[in-house]
Amino acid sequence: MEEVKRRVAVVDSNIEQMVKMSILHVIQLGTKHGVFKVLSRGPTQREVLDSVDLPNRKLLMEFLDTLRAIGIVEEQGNQLKLNGFSYLLKVPQEHYDSLLPGWVSILEEIYRMVDYAFITPTHPHVLMDFDKDADFWDIRMNTDFATLYRDAIAAAGEISSGASVLDLGCGSVAPYDFGKRIGYTGFYTGVDYSSAILEIARMRAEENSLPVELKELDVRLIRPVNEYDTAVISFLLEYLKPEDYGRVLRRTLEALKPGGKLVIVEPFRDRFKHIEALEFFEKLNKDFKRFPEAKEVIGAVEKEGFDVAIKEYGRSMIVVSLMP
Structure with a gap:
């Protein structure tokens, strides 16, 4: 690794x-x-x-x-x-x-x-709404930084040809990116609650005939019916309340095959000093809550009682491996 x-x-x-x-x-x-x-x-x-x-x-x-x-x-x-x-x-x-x-x-x-x-939260120059400002979010998800953390996720989750992937809060670019990696023998399910962002993702996937399924859904309501090799939760928990972490993590782990991996990426607030400064700007999105603590996420996983191995990488990645 x-x-x-x-x-x-x-x-x-x-x-x-x-x-x-x-x-x-x-x-x-x-x-x-x-x-x-x-x-x-x-x-x-x-x-x-x-x-x-x-x-x-x-x-x-x-x-x-x-x-x-x-x-x-x-x-x-x-x-x-x-x-x-x-x-x-x-x-x-x-x-x-x-x-x-x-x-x-x-x-x-x-x-x-x-x-x-500072004039009004609904000012037209505030481009942080997932649906109204989907183009801005698409640009953000296309940056070299976003490409970098998707590469890190793919390496940690062993996302390659033939893999099956569940991606919560998938956004507009990851379905194309991960869909390309798994190829036509793999299977990808992306979940997001923004219809506008999913429409951009859908157009990309269709243009390239990728094996991608996209679902417009609040991740707190997921009930996956398929089993996956890898599940991805990246820059999503910051839009949930801490009391919702357990439910989402439980449903995600239930969707993994034995030996499967859940890869979580966030700027964990207990790992980055003064993270509140960055949070102030992210809060221009009305759905943003706060960056999660790594210990909260690990505690929520452990509380669910799965037989797992949990490993932290650096200050922004947690990998949960479901034991075979």
């Missing part, structure tokens, strides 16, 4: 850099919109909301929560105070050649969306 470790290490490096860039943009937002100027007076949260001229109060409150979470602001009594926060952006030399350019423009676009979201 050296190839898996190598690929996941690159995934982790890029997620780490996303978090660092997000912290800088949080600081930029606090300066640009006068939030830090108000906070310098040690106000209450209500005084901040009344003093900062941003119509979307809910988003402003989430911004204050983010400042608390990453340590820029602390609460003393009922007052909010800046605590002399300093941040050093450092990229270790060994990571230089692992940084990918594709995600940068995507996050820059999302950063720009925040200014419009």
Whole structure:
């Protein structure tokens, strides 16, 4: 599994850099919109909301929560105070050649969306809805970063010619990508609740005559009837409440053949410091909850009582192998 470790290490490096860039943009937002100027007076949260001229109060409150979470602001009594926060952006030399350019423009676009979201969450320039903004999500799923983590998933899940794959929260690109890998002797089932994203995926699969089945469904309601060699859950749990993890993981593991593997990829919040900065921007999607903790996911799997082996790769991948 050296190839898996190598690929996941690159995934982790890029997620780490996303978090660092997000912290800088949080600081930029606090300066640009006068939030830090108000906070310098040690106000209450209500005084901040009344003093900062941003119509979307809910988003402003989430911004204050983010400042608390990453340590820029602390609460003393009922007052909010800046605590002399300093941040050093450092990229270790060994990571230089692992940084990918594709995600940068995507996050820059999302950063720009925040200014419009501060006016209203339904502003037409906020392009984070899975159905209304399916084209934006398709571009995001086509980046070199997305290709990288799909390569890591394929290596960890042994997705190759003739394999059967269940992909929850499949998006618009993975059905084509994994469908190509398994070939005409394999079988792929992709599940997503966005009809617009699935339509893009369906067009790609049909153009290439791939053995792909796509289902529009909330993953909390899945009841797979087939058995699969590999199941994939990537960047999906962040849209579920923690209390739903067990149900989804149980149904997924029930769909595996003996010896099958479940590959889970997420920026686990207990593995990346200050992940709340990145979460602030992801929350522009109304369905986003929070990135899961690795220990929550592992605990949910263990609670279901399956005979499994669980292995973590880096800080963003968990592989659950169902014992034969």
